[in-house]
Amino acid sequence: MAQNEEVILQLNEVRAHFRVKEGLLKAVDGIGLAIRRRRTLGIVGESGCGKSVTSQAILRLLPAFATVSGEMLLRRTRNGRDEIVDIAKLDPNGEDMRSIRGGEIAIIFQEPMKAFSPIHTIGDQIIEAIVLHQTQDRKEAKRIALETLRKVGMSNPEQRLNEYPHQLSGGMRQRAMIAMAVAGNPAVLIADEPTTALDVTVQAQVLRLINELKEDSGTSVVFITHDLGVIAEMSDEVAVMYLGKVVEYADVDTLFYEAAHPYTQALLASIPSLAGRQERLETIEGTVPFPIDLPEGCGFYNRCPKARPGVCNRGEVPLYEVKPGHQVRCVLVEPQREAN
Numbered sequence: 001m002a003q004n005e006e007v008i009l010q011l012n013e014v015r016a017h018f019r020v021k022e023g024l025l026k027a028v029d030g031i032g033l034a035i036r037r038r039r040t041l042g043i044v045g046e047s048g049c050g051k052s053v054t055s056q057a058i059l060r061l062l063p064a065f066a067t068v069s070g071e072m073l074l075r076r077t078r079n080g081r082d083e084i085v086d087i088a089k090l091d092p093n094g095e096d097m098r099s100i101r102g103g104e105i106a107i108i109f110q111e112p113m114k115a116f117s118p119i120h121t122i123g124d125q126i127i128e129a130i131v132l133h134q135t136q137d138r139k140e141a142k143r144i145a146l147e148t149l150r151k152v153g154m155s156n157p158e159q160r161l162n163e164y165p166h167q168l169s170g171g172m173r174q175r176a177m178i179a180m181a182v183a184g185n186p187a188v189l190i191a192d193e194p195t196t197a198l199d200v201t202v203q204a205q206v207l208r209l210i211n212e213l214k215e216d217s218g219t220s221v222v223f224i225t226h227d228l229g230v231i232a233e234m235s236d237e238v239a240v241m242y243l244g245k246v247v248e249y250a251d252v253d254t255l256f257y258e259a260a261h262p263y264t265q266a267l268l269a270s271i272p273s274l275a276g277r278q279e280r281l282e283t284i285e286g287t288v289p290f291p292i293d294l295p296e297g298c299g300f301y302n303r304c305p306k307a308r309p310g311v312c313n314r315g316e317v318p319l320y321e322v323k324p325g326h327q328v329r330c331v332l333v334e335p336q337r338e339a340n
């Protein structure tokens with residue numbers, strides 16, 4: 001992993017816990033991630049591992065009963081000066097956070113209907129986003145909206161501006177959502193399962209589009225998916241999550257050729273054929289438990305084919321550095337040097 005490239009967003013020991021009636025649900029439990037300029041960080045894991053809660057924590061979109069702690073250090077430019085702001089310390093409803101959301105950090109997700117209001121035109125909504133984050137001049141905002149719609153490959157952008165979300169096809173809606181997200185020229189684009197609901201051709205187009213935006217604008221991308229095939233295509237670096245923790249973290253080649261955590265190895269062994277990519281990963285026995293009152297030791301212990309009783313189910317498992325930039329949370333991995 002190239003350690004020296006410019007880090008735009010650094011997460012340190014980030015936790016997002018929910019107080020629910022069964023106890024404390026530790027959806028995200030002490031993760032550290034570096035999001036670098038013009039790079040894609042893939043976050044992968046089965047359903048329930050904490051991927052979406054991570055993205056909602058970064059945007060401070062979690063419900064009020066969630067507690068977020070740790071550091072989320074965003075590098076930004078304000079009034080011509082570079083500064084670092086800790087998102088974890090900001091008021092989720094305050095002005096600063098509202099300007100970061102959709103400004104420095106934007107998100108696209110699986111269901112574009114959630115991003116749009118059904119009662120306003122696509123144009124009004126994209127222009128509104130631009131007015132909020134870039135320019136007060138509505139004429140200029142309209143020009144940027146049209147240019148962005150063109151950039152995302154929208155056919156007939158002038159006409160689209162006057163259409164309502166339900167009038168667009170699934171693929172076009174996804175493009176419109178991406179246009180709205182990138183119109184504010186974000187430093188970080190979070191893509192949370194953005195192509196899961198799309199057919200394979202449209203999926204390929206959307207992935208290509210995200211890659212082009214990254215290259216052209218220097219955007220950092222956080223790409224969240226359960227699909228390792230997409231991770232291979234999109235990511236420069238990969239974090240594998242399990243039960244709210246990062247269990248393996250490496251550059252994409254290392255992850256695919258030298259996976260060291262038994263969970264990553266099991267995920268790799270369960271990659272569906274290209275034709276069946278939409279399938280969920282189901283070949284790992286058992287399911288992800290709820291992260292409430294978890295037993296001591298490794299979270300994957302009960303499902304791990306290599307589990308050693310008395311070794312793996314004792315104490316907290318640290319993240320070990322197996323080589324520079326390759327970190328693994330498994331006591332069976334050698335050499336064992338704790339990552340700092």
Ligand SMILES: Nc1ncnc2c1ncn2[C@@H]1O[C@H](COP(=O)(O)OP(=O)(O)OP(=O)(O)O)[C@@H](O)[C@H]1O
Nearest residue numbers: 018025027046047048049050051052053054290291
């Ligand atoms: N609002 C909430 N209140 C309580 N628990 C929640 C809430 N949102 C998520 N969780 C729990 O947090 C854990 C992590 O969920 P998360 O949605 O981040 O998983 P995920 O890896 O994104 O899965 P998926 O791929 O299904 O979206 C799960 O156990 C989930 O049940």
